Amino acid sequence: MTSSNTLLPAIPLPHPQVLLPNGRISLLVSRNVGDHLLSLVEESSEPVIVAAIPIVTPPTGASDPVLSECGAAARVVRLGPSQNDHSEHPYHLTIVGLTRIHLPHGLRLTAAQLDVLTHCAVEYPPSGAIPSRTTLENTKAAAVNLLDKLSKSGPRKEYWVRMMHFVEGIDNSRIVWLADVMASAVDAEFNDRLEILATIDTEARLKVVTQLFVKLASISEVSSKIASVVDETFSKQQKEHFLRQKLAAIQKELQSLNRQPKFVTGASGNPPSELDDEDQADADDVAQLRQKIEAMTKDSEERKVAVSEWRRLKRIPSGSAENAVIRTYLEWLTSIPWPSSSPRLTALEVLRDRQFLSKARKQLDADHYGLDKIKKRLIEYLAIVRLKELAAYAESEKALVLRMDNTSSVPPPVPRVKGPILLFVGPPGTGKTSITSSLARALGRPFERISLGGVRDEAEIRGHRRTYVASCPGSIVQALKKAGRPDPIILLDEIDKVGHNNFHGDPSAALLEVLDPEQNHTFRDHYLNVPVDLSQVLFICTANSLESISPPLLDRCEVVHLSGYTYDEKLHIASRFLLPKQLEANGLDSSHIALSEPALLQIVTGYTREAGVRSLERAIGSVVRYKAVEWAEHNDQDGDKLPAYQKEVGEEDLEGILGIPRYEGEKDRSPKRGLVYGLVVSGLGEGSVLPIETCAMPGKGDIQLTGSLGDVIKESSSLALSWVKTHAYNLRITSNRSEDPLKVPNLIDIHLHLPAGAQKKDGPSAGIAMVCALVSLFTGLCVPIDIAMTGEITLRGRVEPVGGIKEKVLGAHRAGMKKVILPWANRKDVDHDIPREVKDDMQFFFVKTVSEGLDAAFGKGVVPWRRPRTDFMIESRL
Numbered sequence: 103m104t105s106s107n108t109l110l111p112a113i114p115l116p117h118p119q120v121l122l123p124n125g126r127i128s129l130l131v132s133r134n135v136g137d138h139l140l141s142l143v144e145e146s147s148e149p150v151i152v153a154a155i156p157i158v159t160p161p162t163g164a165s166d167p168v169l170s171e172c173g174a175a176a177r178v179v180r181l182g183p184s185q186n187d188h189s190e191h192p193y194h195l196t197i198v199g200l201t202r203i204h205l206p207h208g209l210r211l212t213a214a215q216l217d218v219l220t221h222c223a224v225e226y227p228p229s230g231a232i233p234s235r236t237t238l239e240n241t242k243a244a245a246v247n248l249l250d251k252l253s254k255s256g257p258r259k260e261y262w263v264r265m266m267h268f269v270e271g272i273d274n275s276r277i278v279w280l281a282d283v284m285a286s287a288v289d290a291e292f293n294d295r296l297e298i299l300a301t302i303d304t305e306a307r308l309k310v311v312t313q314l315f316v317k318l319a320s321i322s323e324v325s326s327k328i329a330s331v332v333d334e335t336f337s338k339q340q341k342e343h344f345l346r347q348k349l350a351a352i353q354k355e356l357q358s359l360n361r362q363p364k365f366v367t368g369a370s371g372n373p374p375s376e377l378d379d380e381d382q383a384d385a386d387d388v389a390q391l392r393q394k395i396e397a398m399t400k401d402s403e404e405r406k407v408a409v410s411e412w413r414r415l416k417r418i419p420s421g422s423a424e425n426a427v428i429r430t431y432l433e434w435l436t437s438i439p440w441p442s443s444s445p446r447l448t449a450l451e452v453l454r455d456r457q458f459l460s461k462a463r464k465q466l467d468a469d470h471y472g473l474d475k476i477k478k479r480l481i482e483y484l485a486i487v488r489l490k491e492l493a494a495y496a497e498s499e500k501a502l503v504l505r506m507d508n509t510s511s512v513p514p515p516v517p518r519v520k521g522p523i524l525l526f527v528g529p530p531g532t533g534k535t536s537i538t539s540s541l542a543r544a545l546g547r548p549f550e551r552i553s554l555g556g557v558r559d560e561a562e563i564r565g566h567r568r569t570y571v572a573s574c575p576g577s578i579v580q581a582l583k584k585a586g587r588p589d590p591i592i593l594l595d596e597i598d599k600v601g602h603n604n605f606h607g608d609p610s611a612a613l614l615e616v617l618d619p620e621q622n623h624t625f626r627d628h629y630l631n632v633p634v635d636l637s638q639v640l641f642i643c644t645a646n647s648l649e650s651i652s653p654p655l656l657d658r659c660e661v662v663h664l665s666g667y668t669y670d671e672k673l674h675i676a677s678r679f680l681l682p683k684q685l686e687a688n689g690l691d692s693s694h695i696a697l698s699e700p701a702l703l704q705i706v707t708g709y710t711r712e713a714g715v716r717s718l719e720r721a722i723g724s725v726v727r728y729k730a731v732e733w734a735e736h737n738d739q740d741g742d743k744l745p746a747y748q749k750e751v752g753e754e755d756l757e758g759i760l761g762i763p764r765y766e767g768e769k770d771r772s773p774k775r776g777l778v779y780g781l782v783v784s785g786l787g788e789g790s791v792l793p794i795e796t797c798a799m800p801g802k803g804d805i806q807l808t809g810s811l812g813d814v815i816k817e818s819s820s821l822a823l824s825w826v827k828t829h830a831y832n833l834r835i836t837s838n839r840s841e842d843p844l845k846v847p848n849l850i851d852i853h854l855h856l857p858a859g860a861q862k863k864d865g866p867s868a869g870i871a872m873v874c875a876l877v878s879l880f881t882g883l884c885v886p887i888d889i890a891m892t893g894e895i896t897l898r899g900r901v902e903p904v905g906g907i908k909e910k911v912l913g914a915h916r917a918g919m920k921k922v923i924l925p926w927a928n929r930k931d932v933d934h935d936i937p938r939e940v941k942d943d944m945q946f947f948f949v950k951t952v953s954e955g956l957d958a959a960f961g962k963g964v965v966p967w968r969r970p971r972t973d974f975m976i977e978s979r980l
C-alpha cells in the first residue's frame with residue numbers, strides 16, 4: 103500500500119501545531135534551517151517541498167522530543183526574516199500542506215537537532231477507496247451545523263456565515279478536501295488534528311472529522327447558552343466560575359466522544375453505574391428541591407424565603423461556594439416539617455380512639471415496672487393533650503368550612519395546644535429517658551432525644567448564623583427534621599448539665615424560648631432565620647438534680663421526682679425487663695438461663711448499690727454473656743464428650759462470674775466509738791449513707807475537719823461542737839459546768855472526717871449525726887451500726903427538717919440500715935413517698951430535739967443525763 107520512497111527536509115512543527123493538507127502554517131525557524139531552506143529555494147526552479155512533522159511530546163530537560171510518524175508534505179510559500187532577527191529563530195517560514203506522508207523509519211531527534219535541518223525518508227500512502235455517500239453527506243451536514251453554531255456566537259461571525267454558504271453549495275466530490283480545510287480552520291485540539299492527519303483511509307477520516315464537528319458544535323452551543331445567562335456585571339469570581347463551567351462542559355463532551363460504544367465503563371473501570379452520572383444526580387437534586395418548595399404552603403413565610411433563595415440560586419453559577427451554601431440552606435428549609443404543610447391525621451386518629459387512655463396505660467405498664475406516680479402524671483398529661491387537641495382540631499375544621507365558603511386559598515390556622523413541660527428529676531438509670539420513649543409510643547408520635555449534657559454554646563441549640571462557614575441549624579430544628587413531623591416528643595436530656603452564661607452565649611436562656619409555650623410558636627433558629635412553630639412539640643426534660651437548673655428554666659417546668667428503686671422493685675425490674683432484654687441482646691432465650699431469685703437478690707445487694715438499674719443491667723448482662731459462652735462451647739463439643747450444660751445460675755455461682763461481691767464487706771461492720779452514719783444525696787440525686795468519723799488526740803483544744811467539706815457543713819460541725827460543749831456537764835462529759843471537754847481533763851484536739859474525701863460535701867443535714875458522733879467520742883458510748891440519721895440542728899437544740907428524704911431513706915435501706923432518725927417535720931415525706939415494703943422493713947424515729955435524737959441513737963436512758971432535760975420545752979415567746 104506504500105508508494106515511492108523520497109527524502110524530504112524535515113520541519114518539526116512546534117507543539118501543538120499540526121499541518122493538514124490544504125492548511126497553512128507560519129512558524130519561526132532557526133538560522134541553520136532558514137539558511138539551508140534559502141539555499142534550496144535559490145538552487146531549485148521548482149517549489150521547495152518539506153515534510154511538516156508534528157511534535158507529539160515536546161522536549162523536556164531530561165527527555166528528547168517525540169515526533170509523529172505521520173505528517174504532511176508542504177510547499178514553502180514564504181521564507182523571510184522574522185521581526186526580531188537577533189533571536190535564535192531569525193527566519194519566518196510559511197508552508198502550505200499538500201498531502202499526507204508517512205515516515206516508515208520514524209524520525210528521532212534530540213532537542214538540539216530541532217534547530218538543524220535534517221532530511222527524512224517519507225512515503226506517500228494511497229488514500230484508499232472513495233467514501234460512501236452517507237459518510238460524505240454526514241460530514242457535510244456536520245460541517246454546516248458547526249458553521250451555523252459558530253456564526254451565532256463568538257468572534258468572526260461574518261467569516262463563518264460566508265463559509266457556511268460556501269459549504270452548503272459544495273459538491274460531494276470536494277467533501278474530502280473540505281474536511282481537511284475545515285479541520286484546519288476550526289478550533290480543534292492537537293489530538294483531534296493529529297488523528298485526522300494520521301487517518302489515511304478517507305472513509306474513516308471523514309468519520310473522525312464528522313465527530314469532531316459534532317463535538318465542536320455542541321461545545322459552541324453550550325458556550326453560547328452559558329454566555330446568554332452570564333450577566334455583563336460579572337465579578338472576577340463569577341468569571342472564574344463561568345470559565346470552570348465551560349471547561350466542565352468541554353470535558354463532558356470529550357468524555358462522551360471518547361467513550362467506546364462496545365466497552366462502556368464507569369469511572370472506576372467497572373460497568374457503568376448511576377453513581378458515575380454526577381450531572382444527572384445534580385439535576386435530580388435540583389428538581390427535587392423545586393418540588394419541595396412548590397409543596398410548601400402558599401403565602402407562608404417559609405415559602406416566601408424559599409422562593410427568594412431559589413431565585414438567588416438560579417442566578418449564581420453552580421459549582422460556586424455561594425451556590426452550595428444556598429442549596430444546603432434550601433435543603434434544610436424544605437426538609438423541616440412545617441406545621442402548615444404537614445398532615446396531622448395520624449396523630450388525630452390515635453387521639454380519637456376511645457381506648458386511647460387505656461391503651462396508653464397498658465403501654466406504659468408494659469414497658470416499665472413501678473413508677474406509679476409518674477405514670478399517673480403522664481396519663482393525666484395525655485388526657486389533657488387529647489382533650490385540647492381534639493377541641494382545637496374541631497375549631498380548625500370549622501374555620502376550614504368557613505374559608506371554603508369564602509373560597510380563600512389561605513389554609514386554616516394550625517390548632518395550638520399549650521401543655522405543661524414536664525421535668526423528670528432523679529438519679530441515673532431510673533427510667534426517665536425510657537419512660538418518655540414509651541410515652542411517645544403511646545401517643546403514636548416520633549421520639550427524638552437531644553442530649554444537653556455539656557452544651558456550652560448557645561448556637562448548638564439555636565444554630566449558627568449563615569455567615570459562618572459550615573453553619574447549620576441547632577439541635578431543636580435538627581430533631582424536628584429527623585422526626586419528620588411537627589408534633590414529635592422531644593426529650594431534652596440532662597437539662598441540669600447545660601452550660602450557663604459564657605462568652606458563647608447562654609444556652610439555658612435559649613432553652614427558655616424553646617420551652618415557653620407563649621413564645622415557642624415563633625422560635626427563631628439563627629441558621630434558618632424563619633420562625634419555626636414548636637407549639638405542637640411535646641417537650642419533656644430530664645435532670646439528675648434541680649440545683650444547677652436556672653430558676654427561670656425551672657419555673658417553666660413541672661417537676662416530677664423519681665427517687666430510685668427499692669430492692670423489691672429492682673428484683674421485679676430485673677426479672678421482668680432487664681433479664682429478657684439481655685437474653686435477647688445476647689442471642690439467648692429463657693430456655694438457656696434461669697437466674698434464681700436468691701441469685702438476683704445477691705446481684706442487687708452484693709454487686710450494685712445504686713438508685714437506678716444501670717449497673718444491675720450491666721451485671722445481669724455479664725452473667726448472660728458468661729452463660730452464652732458456656733452454651734456456645736457446649737454446642738461446639740463432639741456429641742459424646744458433651745459436658746452437661748447447667749442453665750440454672752445460683753447464688754453460689756455468682757462469685758465465679760462477677761467476682762467478689764463489692765458490698766459484702768460492709769455487712770460485718772462493728773460499732774465504734776465516735777462513729778455514726780449520716781445520710782446524704784449525691785449530685786446525681788442518689789441517696790446513700792455517709793460515715794462520720796471522729797477521734798480525739800493530744801492538742802490545743804481545736805477541731806480539725808477533713809473530707810472536702812463546704813462552708814455550710816463546716817458551720818454544722820461547729821454548731822454540733824458548741825451544742826456538745828454547752829451540754830457537756832449535763833451529759834456527764836465534764837464534772838463542772840465551767841470546764842471545756844477539749845481542755846479538761848486533758849488538752850485535746852478533735853478530728854472530724856467524712857470519708858470519700860474526693861467528693862465535695864455540703865449542706866446542713868449532717869448536724870444531728872455530728873452531735874451523736876461527738877457525744878459518742880466524749881462518752882465512749884457507741885451508736886449501733888444499723889442506725890443512720892439526718893437532720894439540721896439549731897443552737898437551741900432543735901432538729902429542723904431537711905430535703906431528699908425519699909432518696910436518703912432508700913439509700914439507707916440499700917445499705918442495710920434498720921433504723922433511721924429523721925426530723926419530726928419530715929414525717930409527711932415518709933408517709934407519702936416511701937414505698938410500703940421499705941417502711942415495713944425499717945424503723946423510723948422522728949425527733950424534734952437533739953436530746954431526743956441522742957435517745958433514739960444510743961437507746962432510751964443510755965446517755966447518762968444529770969437531770970431532766972428541759973431544752974425542748976423552753977421556747978422564747980418574744
Ligand SMILES: Nc1ncnc2c1ncn2[C@@H]1O[C@H](COP(=O)(O)OP(=O)(O)OP(=O)(O)O)[C@@H](O)[C@H]1O
Pocket residue numbers: 469470471472473528529530531532533534535536537595644645646675679680714715716719
Ligand atoms: N421501672 C423500670 N422498668 C423497666 N425498666 C427500667 C425501669 N427503670 C429503668 N429501666 C431500664 O433502665 C435503663 C436505664 O434507664 P434510662 O436510660 O431511662 O435512665 P435515665 O433515668 O434516663 O438515666 P440518666 O439520668 O442517666 O439519663 C433502661 O434500659 C430502662 O429500660
